[in-house]
Amino acid sequence: MLLAVTAGCSAAEGSSEVPSVPPTPSIVLPQTPSVVKPATDCVHSTEALPPESQADGVVLTASTDPSHTSLLLKNTGSMSVIVMPDASFTSRLITAPYANPTDQASRSALIAVNNSGGLAGVLDIPAFMPKSQVITLPPLWAVCVLTDNLKEIATARYLQDKPTSAQYFMTKALADQLLVKSGAATTQPTLIKCAKGTVDAIKTHPALADIEQYVAVLGAGSPCRNSYQALLHSDPDAADQLASTVLNELQSMPRLQASSDLVTTRART
Template structure:
């Protein structure tokens, strides 16, 4: 009974702290500290960040880890495979843990972006897993753009009390690590598929693949962030558009995105249109965008 009481108090402290950070209001999403615009949460990896907002799903009670086991410090030893998570279309998470079950490594091997948050009781925390993430510049640049687009503030499927730094955007091929600091607790998380984040990443990644051939990451970053923001704006204005119509609108002359990459091309309209057509060609082969899924839970249990 005393343990349960302490857990309730701990959760209350976490919730109060989150409310203080958010000014006792709904979470504002993953804001980026002033200075380096590539900084994202939750650790030193500048590519990882998150959206927020919705209904909590209770994770099953944690199972005790082997006697004498210490909680994992990271997910590098998470080599024990668990059943893949594929509760809904477009989502597949390859999941593994360590012998103590206090770590949970999730790698997005599906076709769409998912948002990952801690379990409802905050028994686990999320940290970056750079050793399991893509190393190419374009993937990194695309995620940085999504992380800094402000889209996190519009996500409604995460409770307002979840700290922004613990709401993680996980595009295809990216990974995240969940850890519990108590050897008797099993690592666990919640996740859902998010349509706007998928669209943002697809657009930013297709642009980054082409722009980074002739331009540095620092020069392309503002344009990619602007295009990610433009993607959110077009989605909000035209929620019923088909995927290809959506991409045409995002890259067209009426959207802010084209102006952003046109500046990188010396202001040439012909060059901007040629680049836009090349990007559209890539996006034509992108996975089909789907409506947001409900929130699911998973834990480091067989």
């Protein structure tokens, strides 16, 4: 009996084996699927698309986001382009300040074009189209096209417009000179007047060469000339010098191209 007790104690206290502990089961939390939402701007439109170039002088660099509900169009061509939503209005246009020029001359020139009333003569713009949805894109300017429906692809229409191109070239060349002498607020009415004069010159003398039309806008007695000469303290010699400088800049601008038909572009090839 003594041997039995001793053996029992030896088995309990002298064993080197450690009882195994069952592993604790890992807890796997279910992953919440990411919710895809329509784009609210074109900041994330980094997926490059083939450029648009369906008309002379037109090159629109295009990019979209993974949902294809945004379409960033940047004018990298030589002519101004007018952009509007698709015919079914499944998309809308908003500004893209992060992709646009920031210098005051470019901004003042576009403001003048937008306030000149020149788009009233563009027959391809539907009469019921809201003004905020007709965007003029001079070279280097951009616009963001959005659709609020994931089932729709961001879609827009565009055309190359000759008068708008001439207006921007004219007002940009003038702004480069006048903003050195006067502030933007003082200069803006003159730029608008000269933008209007540019459209009138093209309508009145459509067969004239580009530079001859520019001369007509800047020439003595024209509303444009009277306006910028007034900014120069009515000094005719200073006005002559400014006109000469502006014409030299305009001579280096691309030749104007005829207006084109409407073309549709989408955020997917």
